Amino acid sequence: MISSLTTLQDRFGESILEVVEFRGEQTLTVDPTRAKEILKYCFDELAFDYLIDISSLDNLGTEPRWTMVYEIYTMANRANHHLRIKYDLTEDSKADSVSDIWPTAGWHEREIYDMMGIEFNDLADHRRILMWEGYPYFPLRKDFPLAGRPSEMPDVAFTEKAPLAGGPFVTSSTSATTVHREPRSREID
Amino acid sequence: MSRKSADAFRKISGNSGALRPSKTAQSLAPPLVKFFTNGLLRGAADVTSANYADETMSESIEQHAAYDSKVEGNIIFTQADAAINWMRKNSLWPMPMGLACCAIELMGSASSRFDISRFGAEVMRFSPRQSDVMIVAGTVTYKMALAVKRVWDQMPEPKWCIAMGACASSGGMYRSYAVLQGIDNLIPVDVYISGCPPRPEALIEGLMKLQDKIEKSESSKEHFKSEKTA
Numbered sequence: 001m002i003s004s005l006t007t008l009q010d011r012f013g014e015s016i017l018e019v020v021e022f023r024g025e026q027t028l029t030v031d032p033t034r035a036k037e038i039l040k041y042c043f044d045e046l047a048f049d050y051l052i053d054i055s056s057l058d059n060l061g062t063e064p065r066w067t068m069v070y071e072i073y074t075m076a077n078r079a080n081h082h083l084r085i086k087y088d089l090t091e092d093s094k095a096d097s098v099s100d101i102w103p104t105a106g107w108h109e110r111e112i113y114d115m116m117g118i119e120f121n122d123l124a125d126h127r128r129i130l131m132w133e134g135y136p137y138f139p140l141r142k143d144f145p146l147a148g149r150p151s152e153m154p155d156v157a158f159t160e161k162a163p164l165a166g167g168p169f170v171t172s173s174t175s176a177t178t179v180h181r182e183p184r185s186r187e188i189d
Numbered sequence: 190m191s192r193k194s195a196d197a198f199r200k201i202s203g204n205s206g207a208l209r210p211s212k213t214a215q216s217l218a219p220p221l222v223k224f225f226t227n228g229l230l231r232g233a234a235d236v237t238s239a240n241y242a243d244e245t246m247s248e249s250i251e252q253h254a255a256y257d258s259k260v261e262g263n264i265i266f267t268q269a270d271a272a273i274n275w276m277r278k279n280s281l282w283p284m285p286m287g288l289a290c291c292a293i294e295l296m297g298s299a300s301s302r303f304d305i306s307r308f309g310a311e312v313m314r315f316s317p318r319q320s321d322v323m324i325v326a327g328t329v330t331y332k333m334a335l336a337v338k339r340v341w342d343q344m345p346e347p348k349w350c351i352a353m354g355a356c357a358s359s360g361g362m363y364r365s366y367a368v369l370q371g372i373d374n375l376i377p378v379d380v381y382i383s384g385c386p387p388r389p390e391a392l393i394e395g396l397m398k399l400q401d402k403i404e405k406s407e408s409s410k411e412h413f414k415s416e417k418t419a
């Protein structure tokens with residue numbers, strides 16, 4: 001398993017920006033422009049035949065805004081090795097779809113599009129997966145309120161703001177005094 | 190009066206305690222009761238009006254007394270409301286709107302251990318056109334909400350709605366962008382059942398509450414009103 005990491009480092013050198021090992025977990029941060037190439041190499045040459053999940057992070061307030069996270073796994077030769085590959089994405093750019101490498105990626109990518117609004121190049125079926133086509137928001141973004149926003153699509157669906165009784169209540173654990181650490185209502189719009 | 194209600198009446202007509210016969214009827218009718226279906230509404234109407242005019246009452250009793258009980262079985266006199274409500278409440282066909290975990294409990298209620306058929310509501314209809322009561326069991330997401338409403342609109346009157354569980358009643362723990370905060374935002378609810386999920390006993394109690402409500406409704410008035418307008 002060390003070997004797959006070293007192979008990647010030998011092969012892609014500079015494009016692997018950071019390697020973090022924590023209790024046997026390996027996380028690679030890679031160059032966004034070569035990310036797909038690296039993932040394809042993992043599948044083709046290193047036998048990472050199982051895509052566990054794709055997820056995305058919203059780093060609201062810092063640039064670049066998105067981080068894509070790929071969890072891949074190999075079961076070949078009883079290696080049972082798990083690798084996490086991350087790359088950053090600016091708000092106006094699209095990610096490359098990996099659904100041609102792992103077909104299962106299609107649904108993960110549709111979910112990311114649905115919840116975060118990140119779009120994908122070459123994703124064959126680029127519809128929303130949970131919300132309905134035409135819902136105007138991306139609910140997992142950090143600037144979307146927990147209670148939701150009103151929307152209306154005649155004959156399809158509507159949404160209302162949920163009553164949160166002043167919530168959500170958020171603690172600031174790093175604040176100096178207990179008074180400041182108390183849970184406070186933090187409502188976005 | 191739908192045919193199935195009349196069927197239900199026949200099925201349970203041995204249980205005469207559930208029907209409230211008028212005093213006169215009690216004195217006339219032996220305990221075993223048979224309903225004469227074809228004359229139901231006419232007869233029922235006669236009896237209703239008889240409450241207000243005693244002359245008509247005696248007339249209609251004569252009419253019915255000419256009825257050959259040996260050949261045709263026995264007759265009971267009652268109020269149209271009592272008869273109609275009794276039939277309706279003991280033959281509630283549910284439209285199971287199972288949308289989440291509560292639906293499992295709904296299935297449990299219908300199965301052998303809890304056996305909702307003891308209350309006449311075992312005939313789960315997956316067609317809204319054959320249902321009387323919609324049991325909304327589960328989380329109503331906004332994506333599903335208008336579909337539930339559409340199914341409800343397809344159910345023929347008279348119809349009732351039971352909101353089963355916290356989600357269907359109020360959105361439950363989902364104070365969220367995706368969940369309708371109670372099905373009563375879209376359709377009128379007769380009975381709310383608390384719980385997450387409610388036990389089958391709770392559902393059955395809710396059903397019994399609904400039966401109480403039906404028993405008190407003025408169904409004949411509604412019936413003749415709609416007949417007039419039709």
Ligand code: SF4
Pocket residue numbers: 289290291292326327328353354355356357361384385386387
């Ligand atoms: S009330 Fe509880 S059990 Fe019922 S659907 Fe909601 S979450 Fe599930």
